[in-house]
Amino acid sequence: MALIDFANPSRFVALVERVLPWLVVATLFTFGVGLYQTFFIAPDDYQQGATVKIMFIHVPSAWLGMFCWGLMSLASLGTLVWRHPLADVAAKSAAPIGAAFTFLCLVTGSLWGRPMWGTYWVWDARLTSVLVMFLMYLGLIALWRSVDDPARAGRAAAILTLVGAVNLPIIKFSVDWWNTLHQPA
Amino acid sequence: MDALAAVFIRDMRIATRIGGGALMGVLFFLAVVILLPFAIGPDLALLRRIGPAILWIGALLASLLALDRLFAADHEDGSLDLILLGRSPLELVIIAKALSHWLTTGLPLVLVSPVLGLFLNLEPVAIGAVMLTLLIGTPALTFIGVIGAALAVMLRRGGLLLPVLVLPLTIPVLIFGVSAANAAVVGPVPFATPLAILGALTLMSLVVGPVAAAAALRQGSE
Numbered sequence: 529m530a531l532i533d534f535a536n537p538s539r540f541v542a543l544v545e546r547v548l549p550w551l552v553v554a555t556l557f558t559f560g561v562g563l564y565q566t567f568f569i570a571p572d573d574y575q576q577g578a579t580v581k582i583m584f585i586h587v588p589s590a591w592l593g594m595f596c597w598g599l600m601s602l603a604s605l606g607t608l609v610w611r612h613p614l615a616d617v618a619a620k621s622a623a624p625i626g627a628a629f630t631f632l633c634l635v636t637g638s639l640w641g642r643p644m645w646g647t648y649w650v651w652d653a654r655l656t657s658v659l660v661m662f663l664m665y666l667g668l669i670a671l672w673r674s675v676d677d678p679a680r681a682g683r684a685a686a687i688l689t690l691v692g693a694v695n696l697p698i699i700k701f702s703v704d705w706w707n708t709l710h711q712p713a
Numbered sequence: 714m715d716a717l718a719a720v721f722i723r724d725m726r727i728a729t730r731i732g733g734g735a736l737m738g739v740l741f742f743l744a745v746v747i748l749l750p751f752a753i754g755p756d757l758a759l760l761r762r763i764g765p766a767i768l769w770i771g772a773l774l775a776s777l778l779a780l781d782r783l784f785a786a787d788h789e790d791g792s793l794d795l796i797l798l799g800r801s802p803l804e805l806v807i808i809a810k811a812l813s814h815w816l817t818t819g820l821p822l823v824l825v826s827p828v829l830g831l832f833l834n835l836e837p838v839a840i841g842a843v844m845l846t847l848l849i850g851t852p853a854l855t856f857i858g859v860i861g862a863a864l865a866v867m868l869r870r871g872g873l874l875l876p877v878l879v880l881p882l883t884i885p886v887l888i889f890g891v892s893a894a895n896a897a898v899v900g901p902v903p904f905a906t907p908l909a910i911l912g913a914l915t916l917m918s919l920v921v922g923p924v925a926a927a928a929a930l931r932q933g934s935e
Binding site: 683 | 868
């Protein structure tokens with residue numbers, strides 16, 4: 529069976545129904561292992577103390593926030609080029625996940641910033657560009673929720689997602705282009 | 714080329730006639746800029762410092778005002794279908810429409826900004842800097858806005874959704890517009906650096922905006 533066969537929606541749904549329980553178990557297991565190692569095994573930093581453990585949540589959240597937009601951009605190509613309903617669904621369900629991880633990234637970053645930088649928030653290039661991405665996620669979710677025709681909403685969201693993808697390299701390189709507070713990463 | 718000129722002239726005529734939105738944006742700009750000193754208080758030193766930011770926020774909001782009608786009106790009277798079927802590339806037609814939209818709504822904002830700058834106690838240098846940055850920056854707002862205008866036709870709804878979608882995309886323009894205007898007055902960055910980035914943003918939106926808007930109009934026409 530070739531990979532392209534999974535483009536058939538009913539076959540894809542059948543596969544998802546079989547695989548999803550295992551993925552849920554794997555997610556819970558790896559989350560458990562990661563959190564255990566974070567709190568009980570990883571040593572405190574010599575300078576930051578226990579707050580370094582926030583980084584174990586912050587950095588993956590930031591990456592996932594950006595990955596979700598990248599995934600939505602690929603799905604948007606699928607929507608616009610092949611008009612594939614699975615691409616619509618992928619983009620639609622990735623948006624809240626990406627928004628949640630971007631939110632986590634912003635919140636954990638600001639909780640870490642208070643003891644380390646002495647402030648919850650600065651208008652630094654990295655922080656601002658991630659906040660813009662969060663706003664665009666919310667705009668996309670608002671778009672999905674305010675248009676009743678899902679195919680039409682999917683195509684509009686796809687165009688907006690591709691335009692918003694301009695922000696991804698800005699986020700990545702913001703710490704190199706502007707010398708502000710956020711550490712290069 | 715004739716077709717593009719015809720679209721351009723037609724849009725200019727419609728915008729300047731009764732029912733067109735040409736001067737509405739200027740009045741809105743005036744209202745916003747006059748409201749802010751009431752909220753902030755008539756502290757002239759403070760107004761002088763944040764004046765460029767006030768003018769830029771006012772111009773940004775005013776330039777969004779008439780946008781959702783840009784393609785919606787054409788959609789309602791059927792001329793959008795003619796444009797879509799026509800032989801001229803849709804992207805170029807959109808640039809022609811955006812140019813006439815900027816000339817009738819964006820350029821007036823640039824022209825009245827010196828008067829409003831006087832209200833905000835700006836020095837002549839600052840007024841010149843704000844005018845120059847608005848002149849370079851407002852076309853970017855229009856070209857980003859056409860994406861929202863095209864999405865409005867595609868989704869068959871305007872209202873509050875469009876500012877929510879378009880405003881995040883305009884943030885870079887606002888950042889570099891205001892920082893260029895401030896750099897001319899207080900420094901420490903040389904004026905030309907943010908101004909060059911602002912120009913780059915305008916040129917980039919000149920490409921991205923019409924292409925995205927054309928895609929939205931084509932997808933919406935089915």
